[in-house]
Amino acid sequence: xxxxxxxxxxxxxxxxxxxxxxDARKVFAPGDVVAVDDVSLDVPAGQFLAMxxxxxxxxSTLLRMIAGLEAPTSGVVSPGDAANRxxxxxxxxxxxxxxxxxxxxxxxxxxxxxGVPKAQRIETAMHTLHLVGLSDAVNRYPAQLxxxxxxxxxxxxxxxxxxxxxxxxxPFAALDEITRQGLDAQLRELWRSxxxxxxxxxxxxxxxxxxxxxxxxxxxxxxxxVLDHRLDLPSERAASIRGEPAFAAEMRVLFDAxxxxxx
Amino acid sequence: xxxxxxxxxxxxxxxxxxxxxxxxxxxxxRRGIIAPxxxxxxxxxxxxxxxDRDLWSAAGDTAMAAGxxxxxxxxxxxxLAVLLASTRWVRQAxxxxxxxxxTVPIVAIAPLLVIWIGFGMExxxxxxxxxxxxxxxxxxxxxxxxxxxxxxxxxxxxxxxRVATLLKLQLPSALPAIFTGLRVAGGLAVIGAVVGEFITGxxxxxxxxxxxQQQRVDKIFAGLLLASGLGIVxxxxxxxxxxxxxxxxxxxxxxx
Numbered sequence: 001x002x003x004x005x006x007x008x009x010x011x012x013x014x015x016x017x018x019x020x021x022x023d024a025r026k027v028f029a030p031g032d033v034v035a036v037d038d039v040s041l042d043v044p045a046g047q048f049l050a051m052x053x054x055x056x057x058x059x060s061t062l063l064r065m066i067a068g069l070e071a072p073t074s075g076v077v078s079p080g081d082a083a084n085r086x087x088x089x090x091x092x093x094x095x096x097x098x099x100x101x102x103x104x105x106x107x108x109x110x111x112x113x114x115g116v117p118k119a120q121r122i123e124t125a126m127h128t129l130h131l132v133g134l135s136d137a138v139n140r141y142p143a144q145l146x147x148x149x150x151x152x153x154x155x156x157x158x159x160x161x162x163x164x165x166x167x168x169x170x171p172f173a174a175l176d177e178i179t180r181q182g183l184d185a186q187l188r189e190l191w192r193s194x195x196x197x198x199x200x201x202x203x204x205x206x207x208x209x210x211x212x213x214x215x216x217x218x219x220x221x222x223x224x225x226v227l228d229h230r231l232d233l234p235s236e237r238a239a240s241i242r243g244e245p246a247f248a249a250e251m252r253v254l255f256d257a258x259x260x261x262x263x
Numbered sequence: 264x265x266x267x268x269x270x271x272x273x274x275x276x277x278x279x280x281x282x283x284x285x286x287x288x289x290x291x292x293r294r295g296i297i298a299p300x301x302x303x304x305x306x307x308x309x310x311x312x313x314x315d316r317d318l319w320s321a322a323g324d325t326a327m328a329a330g331x332x333x334x335x336x337x338x339x340x341x342x343l344a345v346l347l348a349s350t351r352w353v354r355q356a357x358x359x360x361x362x363x364x365x366t367v368p369i370v371a372i373a374p375l376l377v378i379w380i381g382f383g384m385e386x387x388x389x390x391x392x393x394x395x396x397x398x399x400x401x402x403x404x405x406x407x408x409x410x411x412x413x414x415x416x417x418x419x420x421x422x423x424x425r426v427a428t429l430l431k432l433q434l435p436s437a438l439p440a441i442f443t444g445l446r447v448a449g450g451l452a453v454i455g456a457v458v459g460e461f462i463t464g465x466x467x468x469x470x471x472x473x474x475x476q477q478q479r480v481d482k483i484f485a486g487l488l489l490a491s492g493l494g495i496v497x498x499x500x501x502x503x504x505x506x507x508x509x510x511x512x513x514x515x516x517x518x519x
Contacts, residue, residue, distance in 0.1 A: 069419065092416075092417075098432070099511075100435050
């Protein structure tokens with residue numbers, strides 16, 4: 001499998017479970033809307049998992065439960081509690097930066113909230129901004145950036161704590177295709193060089209197939225697992241892989257599951 | 264050079280209507296179409312503005328009182344909004360009384376203030392404060408309550424406490440709304456001060472009352488111009504503070 005890189009100390013072996021869901025269920029009170037229906041799932045540490053499903057199917061709720069931002073109505077969600085929060089980072093659908101802060105201060109925010117000394121947090125934030133290719137923009141403000149650059153700041157902000165678990169909720173959905181493919185490549189590179197576990201919610205089949213090692217397809221609301229599929233693609237993925245027959249075959253599998261489980 | 268031109272573009276357009284109206288009035292009054300005891304010729308108002316020393320010292324008093332009342336509104340209004348935003352029951356218990364401050368007619372309250380506080384500047388300041396505090400509270404509260412929920416989640420995820428969330432997220436996000444409230448409050452503070460002065464017999468308010476008794480319409484007009492001038496200066500100061508604070512981030516300040 002993949003070698004964890006030296007930028008972060010190699011931690012637990014890959015056989016460890018990073019995320020575990022056991023009959024996780026979420027019902028929202030007004031109208032008793034079932035968002036997530038008895039989902040069970042184990043995600044090994046270090047895996048890149050794509051979670052695919054129709055819009056509004058409850059996959060975002062699932063992600064929020066894993067982050068501990070929402071409690072399950074019944075069942076078990078781990079980590080899902082404050083004890084492990086230090087290791088979790090979350091990337092939202094839009095960049096959600098603080099507009100009054102420079103790029104650097106935005107990226108350093110998580111460290112600031114945790115009380116890390118200033119010199120150290122600036123150094124770390126500079127490093128993660130470098131990783132996403134924003135070294136030249138550290139003193140600019142969000143209003144002066146393009147949508148893609150803002151999303152990269154958001155990514156750098158998530159990486160600044162060197163999380164063991166990175167949760168992304170349709171992060172690049174609002175971007176144009178070319179920007180999005182660039183960010184996908186960057187995210188995959190980050191994952192490969194850190195060995196973190198990544199859960200990526202998306203409704204794009206192509207994005208899921210390009211990014212992940214394993215893809216889970218959910219039904220329409222309430223979210224139930226209709227397919228748990230290991231993607232048979234090389235771990236070295238150039239942008240051009242999207243044109244290859246093996247890639248098309250994997251997309252077909254996901255497409256069938258998505259449409260079969262839709263209604 | 265370019266800057267001077269920009270300044271000219273900003274100042275010239277609003278001056279044109281003022282000059283046109285002034286010239287028209289001057290002509291109408293001099294030809295006897297409008298009686299001079301109803302509307303004074305603008306030239307006379309100008310002369311009064313230039314030469315009347317009482318007027319300017321009265322304006323100084325009004326400016327001090329309005330400024331102090333406005334300052335109190337800013338500080339107390341924002342503190343109140345933070346308290347109201349912090350807990351639901353506090354908001355439910357006290358917000359109706361904040362609305363009361365907006366609806367109470369200051370003209371009716373001013374005599375009470377004189378009984379309670381006396382004829383000094385404190386009464387005028389209190390009057391300016393009462394009239395101008397509500398827009399600060401209401402706008403700051405709206406701003407504090409409409410923080411981006413995803414950013415709240417982010418702060419929660421990184422274990423930020425209430426104070427850190429307030430100082431690093433809620434208050435800065437509320438700044439545009441707070442400045443909107445201040446712009447409204449600035450004008451109201453001048454009105455509140457002048458109304459207070461009607462009762463205490465000081466400042467521009469007193470000048471206007473006394474001039475009416477003396478049939479000095481020109482002096483009433485001069486007083487009016489000074490009072491609205493005060494409001495405009497306050498408005499300008501607030502606008503300057505707004506654009507200095509928000510210049511980097513808020514869309515309303517871009518390409519302004």
